[in-house]
Amino acid sequence: MRTTPSPLLALQQARRHLLEHGHCPTGLVDERLARSWGRSMAAGLAPAGRAAADLPSPGELREAMACNHSLLTHSRPIMEYLFDQVRHSHSVVVLADRAGMLMHTLGSPGFVDKAERVALTCGASWHESHRGTNAIGTALAEGTAVEVHGGEHFLERNSFLTCAASPILSATGELLGILDISGDHRNGHAHTLGLVSTAARMIENRLLVASCKRNIRLHLHREPEGIGSVAEGILAVSADGWIVGANRVALTQLGLHMGDVGATPLAQVLDVRLDDLLSHHHRRPQQPQALRLRGGALLYAQVQLDAAAWPAARVVRGTPGAPAANEPADDALARLDTGDARWRAAADKARRVVGKPIAVLIQGESGVGKEVFARALHASGPRRAGPFVAINCAAIPEHLIESELFGHVAGAFTGARKEGSLGRLREAHGGTLFLDEIGDMPLPLQTRLLRVLQDRSVTPVGAGHAVPVDFCLISATHCQLLQAAEQGRFRHDLYYRLNGLTVQLPALRERTDFAALTAQLLADLATEQGLPHPVQVAPDLLQRLAAHPWPGNLRQYASVLRTACAMLAEGEDTLGWEHLGDDIVQALQTAAPPLSARLPGLTTARPVPAAAVLSLQELSSAAIDQALQSARGNVSQAARQLGISRQTLYRKLAARVH
Template identity: 55%
Template sequence: MRAPLQALALRTCRQHLLEHGVCPPGALGERLARSWQRSLAAGLLPVARALPDPLGQTQLRDLRASQHELLAHALPAMEYLFEQVRLAQGMVILADAGGTLLHTLGEGRFLSKAERVALSAGATWHEAQRGTNAIGTALAEGEAVEIQGAEHYLEHNAFLSCAAAPIASGTGRLLGVLDISAEHGRWNPYSLGLVNTAARNVENRLLCTLHPGQTRLHLHPRAEGIGSLGEGIVVVADDGCLIAANRSACAWLRLDARQLGTPPTRLEHWLPLDLAQLHALHQRQPQQPLALRLHDGRTLYGQLHPGAAALGLRSPTRPPALSPAVPNAPNATMVGLPGGTAHAPTDALARLDSGDSGWRSACAKVRRILDKPIPLLIQGESGVGKEWLARAAHASGPRHERPFVALNCAALPEGLIEAELFGHAPGAFTGARREGRTGLLRQAHGGTLLLDEIGDMPLATQTRLLRVLQEREVTPLGSHKAEPLDFFLISASHRPLRLEVEAGRFRADLYWRINGLMVELPPLRQRSDFEALSATLLQGIEPGRTLALSAALLQAFKQYPWPGNLRQYANVLRTACAMLEPHEHTLDWQHLPDDLRAELQASPAPAPAHAPASPAAASAKATAPTTLGPLPHSLIQLEQAAVQQALHNSGGNVAQAARTLGISRQTLYRKLQGLRG
């Protein structure tokens, strides 16, 4: 901690500056001398009292809206800092990259003094307008600074002592500055360290937000330092080029964040491993930091956080592409690593893994049967991504170069399903095509056949399909010649087929024929990878454009039940992206359809963490059900309302809802089918 210069020495230096245009050599620290000389060059006089007008309320509101991400991530840090300076009646301030104060936290008599020098939201504290001050000087110098008392260039600011630290992006762009200010006589000597630490925390949080869906490598000289505030973070593109890094990473890797991308800098410049090899190591030891020996002999410990963009989730209208590094490998790619072998899959199934354990488990199971004559059954609610999984399974298997044929059994009239599936001979029936029809079963020969929503297939068609699957040959309608069949069979349904069998709506023998391996995909409301999934969907909707969700909107999306799951969510994001202005990169409330915005904003917000309820109130709240509407009058309506209420209160967890109702999951599934029917 440096000792502040005495007021007399400062007054002498200021007079010398005014008379000679330069500070006396060696009298001031270099940084303070540079700031004073910049202030004089801006035409400011130390005795000046005129202050620029602060922004009006409308301008301030617009500025805050444009700085939403910075505010959202800085506010928690500001609240923490304020608790540290409350006793000294200090203030915590956030300014943008131009020095305009976006938000302040303070209380007590110091506020009235601060307002007299316009230390309030909307005022500008850029050096060119306020002379030497912690906010403006931190922006000018690009590093944390402390300005005490008479070190301020303008004399009427001498009652202040301030410490400020800039907040920069992972590419070195200044985003804003965080500041602590207090009366000079009540100054906390640890303020500079506090504000610098808080600013680094905000930078790390913003680094992840501003580069959604990208792979991150977290670094530290000690394995125990991974996950700590001092860790280094590097953002890596899918091709292995560095695109962003925080200050710690820049220091340890000896790079300048402002030079990233010009020219592209690859990870292998520091490490003897490429990104694919790091992914492979991560797959083997996902929870353990890796010892990474740099080319210069130093060792850093690293932990990989695979990004959704690198995992390559694709739209169901396009089959997931194979890894560009291994275009001819149909199955999971095996990547060799120094000192041993690793077997980390990089196939289309692996690229569906954006962090949810349910999806990861399903993909791992599916991968084991791709080269075996075992049919796959995918269960899950409508819109959860069953076709995505089916297409990824086809692209990852040995039949990836052969046809992938999909039939939605619920979308065709009952009378046409047989003709679509089995084909027909020329003129086989009235309205038949003159040249006949091959049929989807024969089109899929050698490849993969997906029977989507097979639970909606009529019983008569189920009987004939069963025979085809047993005999592995098909006879088109109107023909007597059997055609051989060979395909990987995937079936999918939102209906619980076992319950459909119990209800007599689905043939038990067909169920056991298509159910070689059954996997159930979780609904969106139960997935743990919501943020990564959102980033991936946005990248697919607007490729090449960096988009993000505002913090408030992301939180509202997480709490919404999403009855249409991924299909509904993707449509919402696609519409919101269409509402963006060319200069906008953050989706917010104004970009949503009116009906969804009203529904989201009408949802009750969670209780604030800083104001806990009394134990009695908390207990009453935990046991009191959330009502969904008026009390029904008939027994059937009452039962339906009870089922819906239990599902709502359990967040869609069927097992928990069944326990609440005192019935089995199978009984609850049957009642849900009754609701849908």
């Protein structure tokens, strides 16, 4: 009679087999653990070895924390509550970002020293490729809550730990970070994983409410008393009735998946009209409404609207934001319009062809917001319920771009997925395909793309027949495609296919709506970072910001404002020079005063000597030099500081050499 080994013995046998043969035998340990051990081996880690990653510099840690400001802001109160529950269990509560870097920790005094000896501290990376199997890294890799106990850790030096971790997701299903409880394995508790998972859901709910203030929110439960509890579902709905965000409970209640967010109208799942919901809310704002799912089940819902985003006068009319007959269009493009005449003209032209079989080509410098414009154009048209598939033609490795775009059948080439791949072009079926940096597409691929646009069908790599596709096409480039075609770097016939309508987006230095644009960016950042009050910029600083050439355009400017907002102390609501990084301060101090058209109503504090007024090329070159110096020659980091792609920075450097 065959006996089943004890869990400890099975673990030892599986680890021994892994080290001797390079894989785990089936049946001895959980499949997720076996996969994680395999990934740890593939990363080059050894069980008896040390972790492979060093701590970041203070500047890198500050940058990471600034990028995760909203996650930190909404997680800290929950972490403090969670730590109160486990305070006496010799453990530490940990928050990691989406890359596995630890952002914040709260630990029992008697356990903190032991935790720090294995780098369970802020700044350390607990990604599987750096620390092997562990709850944080494995939850990242598997995308689900996991528990790793004692010897299940790949690195032997971590075997004194027992860890439970749960992912934190955004309202649209994006992985934002990991919440973890790690403690001494001798004090492990069966309910720890449930506790940390519940806390992660509480953080998700806070983030959803903060990020969806401009949407209508429905708080759902089977019982009216359950609304407001951690067990409630939360649904974010756009003004025209589409589901644009949800927590996991709401998805379960409605029988949806994360992929349905952004592609499902509310009326498809609930037997109710949106204006009836809003009318009831206006009459009895605190009274939950009984709603029926399309399948017949009963749910109670309470509407919540952010007062700043939805003034009462707009709600009373029925659908929030619905324009009167004499009002301009109130679509996604209109919501981006802050008053610049050139930008508005581009939006007006694009709006006239949306929904028609006319390709749109968006031109403009890197960072001017071409993809944001394209997404708004998609959301303003009849295909908004379909997918928006964005492809950066400059970022896909040339040897992968064919299978990435056109897909492949099973076994089409070495390394192909066993189940094959649809390809990005077929993923866009029924929606919009956005080809960013189309000018950087290799010539052989241009030929295949042209055939797709002519035939409206795709032949996957290794397939013997074509598959029909139907999508709206939007392309974008920072270069002049016609000039590239004349120089032989781009196909003339493909250019004419892409150029149904060309719109040119102005560079940030050319826009006349700088103050209004800044206010909109700050309003979005205040929502993103969960700031309790509006943020403004000191007038003298705003003048200098307007004078700067911004070689990275909106992408660079938004990055500077995001970091500056993260530097605000509690109670502060005005950005000043002290909130900026040293590199941008130095760059701004060389800039000329702004044009009065960009900042109407403001006057220059003092004239700038003519010798201090540099040409645009000189200012751009100075900004690049400062970024490279600040990044100590690291081109990727310098490009991030400038808000441009690494390829664009290389091109600018090459142009200076020649």
